[in-house]
Amino acid sequence: MIKWGIIGLGNIAMRFAKSLSYTKEGKLYAIASKTKDKRDSFYEQYNCDKVYEDYYELLNDEEIDAVYIALPHGLHKYWSIEALRHKKAVLCEKPVGLNAEEMKEIKKEAYLNKTFFMEAMKTRFIPLIHTIKEILKNNEIGEITNIEANFCNNVTDIKQGSYLLDKKQGGALLDVGVYPLSFVMDMIDSEVDQVKSHMEINEAGVDSYFKAILTFENGVIGTIEGAIDRNKERTAIIKGTKGCIEIPIYNRPHKVIVNLNNEESYKIEKELEFDDMYAEIKEVHDCLKELKLQSENLSLNESIRVMNVLDEIRKTAKIN
Known part of the structure; x- marks a missing residue:
């Protein structure tokens, strides 16, 4: 069972949690938000195991296998890289960064840490x-x-x-x-x-x-x-x-x-x-089961392209 953490609890995160609930291979284990009302509401609706107000606390949780990043665009690169450095597989909401250079930095970290990364371009x-x-x-x-x-x-x-x-x-x-x-x-x-x-x-x-x-x-x-x-x-x-x-x-x-x-x-x-959103989550699960560092359908280089x-x-x- 792949245990997921979610960083950022806006509307797209709620949709992700619902989609994740349809899978047999993964479960929502932890959430993190700096807003108490969002944490409380999300927990009440999805009843996960852990609730964090600090993103680093979630990344330091050794039970978590993968992280879905649903923060504003400008934070995608920073928290994707932090998650990769904590050896968490990453599914990052689109756009993967603000520009190609940010995605190149993410690719470098994925390779350095031998950890899976994929942009959440569901289409x-x-x-x-x-x-x-x-x-x-x-x-x-x-x-x-x-x-x-x-x-x-x-x-x-x-x-x-x-x-x-x-x-x-x-x-x-x-x-x-x-x-x-x-x-x-x-x-x-x-x-x-x-x-x-x-x-x-x-x-x-x-x-x-x-x-x-x-x-x-x-x-x-x-x-x-x-x-x-x-x-x-x-x-x-x-x-x-x-x-x-x-x-x-x-x-x-x-x-x-x-x-x-x-x-x-x-x-x-x-x-x-x-x-x-179900198909992209399934893709991550399939890739992790096969120990892949990236998806063939949306590679690191394709996101850069x-x-x-x-x-x-x-x-x-x-x-x-």
């Missing part, structure tokens, strides 16, 4: 994503020409002081942009050659909207959008020379529509197993 592990990649591999829609994905929300209840409004760690690109970016890069077997992007900055000084056009070395064009100030139907479209694939709610898909140029079309539906492009989007952005 990569959902079964239907693997089905889509098989469709592409089988050339059913021909050569890919374009791919589009967006993640646009109108977040109206951002509290003053929220990390989303922090100039260092806030904004749409870091919070939601990693979803379409990681999805597009997962689907295209090529490196990004050129990036063109623009951002809109809100009164708090963070990007409330961005759009980026990625040109891959093989000629494929990827277009991604993200927002925290507007809504848009969340979907991905992969266009090829023989047809296209539509993926509604691509970040946790349960349906795919394949439209072929000969006017044939078909639909594939696969319900999520329990929920959208995605963050490199995110850095380039930020660097090349024309500001409105």
